[in-house]
Amino acid sequence: MSNHTFRIVLDCPDQVGIVTRVGEVITNNGGWITEAAHHSDEDSNWFFSRIEVKADSLPFGAKELKSKLESLRDELSLNLEVLDTAQPKRVVLMASKGSHCLSDLLDRWKSGDLECDIPCVISNHDDMRSLVEWYGIPFFHVPIKADNKQAGFDEVERLIMEHEADCVVLARYMQIIPETLCQKLKHKVINIHHSFLPSFIGAKPYHQAARRGVKLIGATCHYVTEELDEGPIIDQDVTHVSHRETIEDLVRRGKDVEKTVLARGLRAHLEDRVLVHGNKTIVFN
Amino acid sequence: MSNHTFRIVLDCPDQVGIVTRVGEVITNNGGWITEAAHHSDEDSNWFFSRIEVKADSLPFGAKELKSKLESLRDELSLNLEVLDTAQPKRVVLMASKGSHCLSDLLDRWKSGDLECDIPCVISNHDDMRSLVEWYGIPFFHVPIKADNKQAGFDEVERLIMEHEADCVVLARYMQIIPETLCQKLKHKVINIHHSFLPSFIGAKPYHQAARRGVKLIGATCHYVTEELDEGPIIDQDVTHVSHRETIEDLVRRGKDVEKTVLARGLRAHLEDRVLVHGNKTIVFN
Amino acid sequence: MSNHTFRIVLDCPDQVGIVTRVGEVITNNGGWITEAAHHSDEDSNWFFSRIEVKADSLPFGAKELKSKLESLRDELSLNLEVLDTAQPKRVVLMASKGSHCLSDLLDRWKSGDLECDIPCVISNHDDMRSLVEWYGIPFFHVPIKADNKQAGFDEVERLIMEHEADCVVLARYMQIIPETLCQKLKHKVINIHHSFLPSFIGAKPYHQAARRGVKLIGATCHYVTEELDEGPIIDQDVTHVSHRETIEDLVRRGKDVEKTVLARGLRAHLEDRVLVHGNKTIVFN
Amino acid sequence: MSNHTFRIVLDCPDQVGIVTRVGEVITNNGGWITEAAHHSDEDSNWFFSRIEVKADSLPFGAKELKSKLESLRDELSLNLEVLDTAQPKRVVLMASKGSHCLSDLLDRWKSGDLECDIPCVISNHDDMRSLVEWYGIPFFHVPIKADNKQAGFDEVERLIMEHEADCVVLARYMQIIPETLCQKLKHKVINIHHSFLPSFIGAKPYHQAARRGVKLIGATCHYVTEELDEGPIIDQDVTHVSHRETIEDLVRRGKDVEKTVLARGLRAHLEDRVLVHGNKTIVFN
Structure with missing residues (x-):
């Protein structure tokens, strides 16, 4: 299932450290990022991100990945979704x-x-x-x-x-x-x-x-x-x-x-x- | 001056015989058509045409070509122009x-x-x-x-x-x-x-x-x-x-x-x- | 059947008068041209033409139109086809x-x-x-x-x-x-x-x-x-x-x-x- | 100089943690990422990344940013460049x-x-x-x-x-x-x-x-x-x-x-x- 990934999609007010904070949650759990894109919109001062992680690089599923990322939700005022490509x-x-x-x-x-x-x-x-x-x-x-x-x-x-x-x-x-x-x-x-x-x-x-x-x-x-x-x-x-x-x-x-x-x-x-x-x-x- | 052409551009109410009437004027004077396109617009019942003729195939210039075509103007209610590519x-x-x-x-x-x-x-x-x-x-x-x-x-x-x-x-x-x-x-x-x-x-x-x-x-x-x-x-x-x-x-x-x-x-x-x-x-x- | 047309498609060695000769056959029989395009290829000195004629403007069908155009075939060394849009x-x-x-x-x-x-x-x-x-x-x-x-x-x-x-x-x-x-x-x-x-x-x-x-x-x-x-x-x-x-x-x-x-x-x-x-x-x- | 950025461009053998390791160097120094893209090529198992950081969010210049990132060079076998948009x-x-x-x-x-x-x-x-x-x-x-x-x-x-x-x-x-x-x-x-x-x-x-x-x-x-x-x-x-x-x-x-x-x-x-x-x-x- 090499193409099985979890997709993290988030946006929030722009600030220092978002990519790294999110990245740490992924990496600390062994997550392997296969593709990622970040965009910062100057006009609205808003940040957008989409990150794909190999599912089998993590010791848990999409739900637990999301709950781990939720720890950042309040701090960063995140809108957050985690999608599982195994669930079309x-x-x-x-x-x-x-x-x-x-x-x-x-x-x-x-x-x-x-x-x-x-x-x-x-x-x-x-x-x-x-x-x-x-x-x-x-x-x-x-x-x-x-x-x-x-x-x-x-x-x-x-x-x-x-x-x-x-x-x-x-x-x-x-x-x-x-x-x-x-x-x-x-x-x-x-x-x-x-x-x-x-x-x-x-x-x-x-x-x-x-x-x-x-x-x-x-x-x-x-x-x-x-x-x-x-x-x-x-x-x-x-x-x-x-x-x-x-x-x-x-x-x-x-x-x-x-x-x-x-x-x-x-x-x-x-x-x-x-x-x-x-x-x-x-x-x- | 093999690329020297006269361009006949005309439009008029659509009817039978326009292409041929115009073509006869050209051909009867030895005119060699290198490119031509005609379009009949159904909605407005109007006819449009653009014809390029080799300049050296005719025994006269753009003006005389135009005056010869003008004989059709009244009959066909033509809007007519003849352009000479030698005059940019x-x-x-x-x-x-x-x-x-x-x-x-x-x-x-x-x-x-x-x-x-x-x-x-x-x-x-x-x-x-x-x-x-x-x-x-x-x-x-x-x-x-x-x-x-x-x-x-x-x-x-x-x-x-x-x-x-x-x-x-x-x-x-x-x-x-x-x-x-x-x-x-x-x-x-x-x-x-x-x-x-x-x-x-x-x-x-x-x-x-x-x-x-x-x-x-x-x-x-x-x-x-x-x-x-x-x-x-x-x-x-x-x-x-x-x-x-x-x-x-x-x-x-x-x-x-x-x-x-x-x-x-x-x-x-x-x-x-x-x-x-x-x-x-x-x-x- | 206003869209019913005959399509004349032909090519032949380039020379003076092709468009007009073909046009005369059409016009002399009352044919109403709705669209036409001609192209003369300089390299090969060859002429190409496609003409659409309203079917109901002619007193006969595609076959007879073709046979009338065939009179030009030898003279102009035409490759000629006449297609009837009523025959898909x-x-x-x-x-x-x-x-x-x-x-x-x-x-x-x-x-x-x-x-x-x-x-x-x-x-x-x-x-x-x-x-x-x-x-x-x-x-x-x-x-x-x-x-x-x-x-x-x-x-x-x-x-x-x-x-x-x-x-x-x-x-x-x-x-x-x-x-x-x-x-x-x-x-x-x-x-x-x-x-x-x-x-x-x-x-x-x-x-x-x-x-x-x-x-x-x-x-x-x-x-x-x-x-x-x-x-x-x-x-x-x-x-x-x-x-x-x-x-x-x-x-x-x-x-x-x-x-x-x-x-x-x-x-x-x-x-x-x-x-x-x-x-x-x-x-x- | 709000558009003044440093661009980090790197590639290396793919593995877990690259984005985060690089991100930590940026974030720990207050770096504000404005745009980033990562790509992992499956065939060659190679990782590519381009990250733009606001220059005025960092307490130092492109050279020092690069030298800080160089600490990862051996560990990750990085090819690394840091470009300064102020130097066309x-x-x-x-x-x-x-x-x-x-x-x-x-x-x-x-x-x-x-x-x-x-x-x-x-x-x-x-x-x-x-x-x-x-x-x-x-x-x-x-x-x-x-x-x-x-x-x-x-x-x-x-x-x-x-x-x-x-x-x-x-x-x-x-x-x-x-x-x-x-x-x-x-x-x-x-x-x-x-x-x-x-x-x-x-x-x-x-x-x-x-x-x-x-x-x-x-x-x-x-x-x-x-x-x-x-x-x-x-x-x-x-x-x-x-x-x-x-x-x-x-x-x-x-x-x-x-x-x-x-x-x-x-x-x-x-x-x-x-x-x-x-x-x-x-x-x-």
Whole structure:
């Protein structure tokens, strides 16, 4: 199990000695650091760190490692998490009728390229059921009705909780998540927006792009917050387009960017490389 | 002079026979087409074309070629231009204190990589004088004073006219061009905006970008119109940035994109590859 | 059927009047050109053209259009094809155990983003059968045995012929196609090679890339010829990699480039945008 | 001087406790870490680290910091360097007739975007003298004669030594550096090669690229070693090209990639982000 590691992810007010204090806890217990990155943000005077330690170099598990590090919590005002790569995150996918992101993620997962469990897929349409079930994953059709969205989202929330999701991915799920659910799942819901935010916030970004005559279209992977399309950005990318391309072409071309950026952002999240501070992310890639 | 060509650039309401009618004029006079591109825009039902003809395959010059094509003008409601590559465009550069775009364009020009004449550089600051003069190009310092911008821009206009500019390039010229000048030089003034428009319109786009926590920064080359940052886009590009980068880093990183995109957009313009229709461009690259 | 077009694709020795002669045939029959591109290659003195004509603007079909254009064939020494977009190309996919390219193409096809028919998938392994069959496409398992490859490829050839393939796509099919089959299917077999050719020709390119310590990995979509990895290149792309990435990471990262480039190259081929001349392609994108 | 830092760059056989042992030396002296990155290479079982410490958080300078860290040298078999950002590296530029890389670097330097001193420029041609001197930098014309290259390179070596160069940049210097000089300046000479290595090693890579019909051209920034074009790669990039582009176009298009990649690679080197291990680099970007 040479790739079995514990990941220490922390942030705190910046000060002298953080790296060393944390390092001592690791080293005094024989911990072998395989990768580490630290960042100090000058504007906010805040410190961020991600450290991977070989699991078999320590005489104990992730929980005890965390409890040992907790001794520093008060002193350093730490936000602290210790993740165990032997416990893959549980990712609930949410989709609508469009298949490109969903199909892409499922293929990555089945190929072993996405280290997570997918306990279920939830959709407001039934179209993708048989594909999802082909992958051996339970599929729940939860319609969101215009006249009673709350009922639908109550069921969505129930399913997310029941499946003990660590993370929810909106793989082109076309509904707006209610505020209360956003708050309950803070920094746990990942969305792919089909524009290079903050360009073209809101509906039909490809139509907006065509109208403006842009020469690039893009996609943005971000954490969902109460404010639509305003959450912390994890990753973005763009592709060149020309005058020849119709709106249908832009939509099709955009799909390629969307699925690539979503997969990349999700991977960073699954590898615990993304720390959120205010409305920004630190991504230790 | 095997690369000496005439470039026919035209647009008109779409209909049957345009390519052939124009082609007949060329062929009946022995014209040898080296490159051609046609585009029909479905939404506006408009047709665009760019055709290069070997100059020495015709028994006459660009003017006579144009007058022969003019016979079709009424019939087809043509907008028509015929350009002669033996007559390089006259490009007036306008700059401020920043050197990156100006220095880049001057080096390209001196290396023979930018086919144009540069009759002069105009700046509202004197900083770049000696570099410009090192390149053997006249430099005019025209201050734009907050309490009398019009006087400055009157002088700018006079210089542009005196130097018979075909095209004006705002190479990070930090002043807003007055409406009347924009109208007089319609589709002849090229600007480089330091963001991926329509993101971050207006002042200090890198500060806006840092605040939003974007993972890409960009630049946009566009024709200047009366509405700030709203003119037809010629080219755009972006580069990835990370949490580590401060605003100063973004500014520095952005310079690379700005100068690359400006040079690319200007080249397309100089090669008569850019046709404007409403607020969009057709770029026959 | 406003998008129903005929595509005229031709190449011939360069000379005066080609565009016009062809244009006259189109126009004299009322043909409405929606898009056209011409290219004259100076080195080889050869001319290439691709013209799309609205089908309903002509009083006849693609066959008759072709026969009318054939009148020019001898005179201009034309290589000529006329394609009818109402007759989607028949694309046989060949795959092995890896799913990323296959799954990507199938999703694009089912979403209507890839205009072709897929009469069958052929594989030397049975692993992908149920996924392919989920898409409603016949799957043929044709093992290629080390001691009798010819028998396998005889069956492959029989299936390709039986399914009247216009085009064969090697979607990470890990076998080398025999010379005789390459010759029979000249410019009809598209391969995706997992390196930025001509770097790392042959086996295990990601291992070669890791050994050399490159900072980019890539993929190349090309027509298959008798010489391994030497066929005309249709499209290529790369992605940045870092010291942190192991060979397994490179393989995984490379998959993204492979599937994107293959889909892009195949699309260009399906839209009849790719002309082959010697060992190079003209791609009218 | 809030940006004044000391940079600790080290590598050693991997083992438990390196980060912490080094961290203790820093912290026990009040050192404030602003950024740090560690990497453990599994294949070679080697450890790499780069740590930035605020200079004014320590009661002493870079030299004493280094001598304190040297106490660990034997124990950990460290390769160790401590750099002081208040002492900019001295970079000797070498150029030939082409101006694009040289002009680009000089503009960056003058704009304050490249933190280094440039004590002189050496060239085997006199063409760039007046531009270099315009920037206030001494220029040395050292011809390299075909019948006595050694005499030229002796003078080059003398100038490099006399100007106490920390680093030499071959900004499209078209001569091959002699083996003995390569060895004396190991990992201190940075070259920009005009292809995406290992494609098109050796002379006239753009001609090779045109012949192969590639759809991307690139550039590679690498340390010079005795084996031509085989040194450790620092950075690479590419740009798309089309069938329309002649060799002259490729050369021109390539210049943009060359100057961008060289500037990026040099910046990484100047910021002490590049560690060399065997024939590969670790780049802590």
